[in-house]
Amino acid sequence: MKNGLTIFAGIFAIVAASWAGLLLTAHRQYGGLAQYVDALDGNAYPLPLSGLADQGRLVYEDLGCATCHTQQVRRADFGADLDRKWGERQSYARDYIREKTVHLGDSRLGPDLRNVAARGYVDGTFLYKLLYAPHSVAPGTNMPAYPFLFDVRRVNPGQASPLALPFTGRFAPPAGSEVVPTRRAVALAAYLLSLKDTYDYPVERAKNTPPAPEKKGEH
Numbered sequence: 001m002k003n004g005l006t007i008f009a010g011i012f013a014i015v016a017a018s019w020a021g022l023l024l025t026a027h028r029q030y031g032g033l034a035q036y037v038d039a040l041d042g043n044a045y046p047l048p049l050s051g052l053a054d055q056g057r058l059v060y061e062d063l064g065c066a067t068c069h070t071q072q073v074r075r076a077d078f079g080a081d082l083d084r085k086w087g088e089r090q091s092y093a094r095d096y097i098r099e100k101t102v103h104l105g106d107s108r109l110g111p112d113l114r115n116v117a118a119r120g121y122v123d124g125t126f127l128y129k130l131l132y133a134p135h136s137v138a139p140g141t142n143m144p145a146y147p148f149l150f151d152v153r154r155v156n157p158g159q160a161s162p163l164a165l166p167f168t169g170r171f172a173p174p175a176g177s178e179v180v181p182t183r184r185a186v187a188l189a190a191y192l193l194s195l196k197d198t199y200d201y202p203v204e205r206a207k208n209t210p211p212a213p214e215k216k217g218e219h
């Protein structure tokens, strides 16, 4: 093996060049992104998560919600996300810079959740019902139930919890009991209700708008 050293040096150079290409280029593009301070309202966007929502982020990770849900709205010429009303605009890299773990996801058995809090029908009660008994709000859905995020407990007359789920009919708990979200469910709902990228960065708008297509016949 008299060429051993040359082969090793060659392989090393190839691996090093791909590593540098992949990591350093990405770092140059995204690593320097900072929050954007809006001169009008003085806020630095993206806004941080509240403490409770940050706990909910861990529940989201823990339960593997990202196996079926993405958190990335593709731009108009990349897919139908905007037509499906999954967002008012595409997702920008800057949207994610404050996230400790980014849940882009890659499989869409369920809808994209990046802007779930901006959908009019989504509130705490809807989310609790969906998590406890998905078929109560989305009949025939594939979304699994997460009953362990709730306590079903006896209730004394006149002492119902304000968080008790308003179920009637076949989803209602046995008479004399109520379904109440646990702390994990409350945190998860707070996280989901924080998912809303409605702030439109002026800097991103200019950078991410694809150039207008050239008109035929004009030179």
Ligand code: HEC
Residues within 6 Å of the ligand: 060, 063, 064, 065, 066, 067, 068, 069, 109, 110, 111, 113, 116, 119, 127, 130, 138, 140, 141, 142, 143, 144, 146, 188, 192
């Ligand atoms: C096996 C796949 C699957 C998993 C895992 C899953 N979901 Fe879903 N989810 C769905 C599907 C499918 C729907 C669409 C329901 C319908 O038919 O309207 C949905 C709907 C939703 C919606 C309503 C979105 C909307 O716009 O109406 C929310 C919120 C949601 N899921 C949150 C979660 C959370 C939180 C978890 C983890 C605890 C989770 N999902 C896990 C499949 C899944």
